Amino acid sequence: MDLIDEVRSTVNTIPDGKVASYSDIGAHLGVGPRRIGRIMGLLDDDVAWWRVVYSDGRPAVCHCGTAPQILAAEGTPFTGERVAMTHARHRFD
DNA sequence: AGCCTGACAGATA
DNA sequence: GTATCTGCCAGGC
Numbered sequence: 001m002d003l004i005d006e007v008r009s010t011v012n013t014i015p016d017g018k019v020a021s022y023s024d025i026g027a028h029l030g031v032g033p034r035r036i037g038r039i040m041g042l043l044d045d046d047v048a049w050w051r052v053v054y055s056d057g058r059p060a061v062c063h064c065g066t067a068p069q070i071l072a073a074e075g076t077p078f079t080g081e082r083v084a085m086t087h088a089r090h091r092f093d
Numbered sequence: 094a095g096c097c098t099g100a101c102a103g104a105t106a
Numbered sequence: 107g108t109a110t111c112t113g114c115c116a117g118g119c
Contacts, residue, residue, distance in 0.1 A: 026102095
């Protein structure tokens with residue numbers, strides 16, 4: 001099981017209406033957030049990248065046009081242009 | 094081998 | 107709340 005698959009699997013674990021930060025996923029997998037970002041870039045459309053946001057709650061990379069839209073459609077709580085991490089952050093088991 | 098860059102985050106001012 | 111700096115891990119040149 002490569003870290004790639006681990007990340008993809010972990011991201012797919014996030015339910016609708018929830019999100020996770022890079023550091024959250026990284027902590028869950030036992031790696032630094034930087035690694036997650038790198039891997040996310042390698043992954044394809046199989047992952048719900050829009051559910052992966054910065055620790056601040058801002059959508060990654062400036063997908064600031066589509067991501068918020070998808071998240072809002074899934075029921076993700078928003079605080080202005082920022083995701084309400086406090087309520088939308090998914091807890092990995 | 095060395096340097097630069099990058100889907101990051103936390104600390105500090 | 108915004109702006110800057112530093113630390114971390116990999117990959118490309």
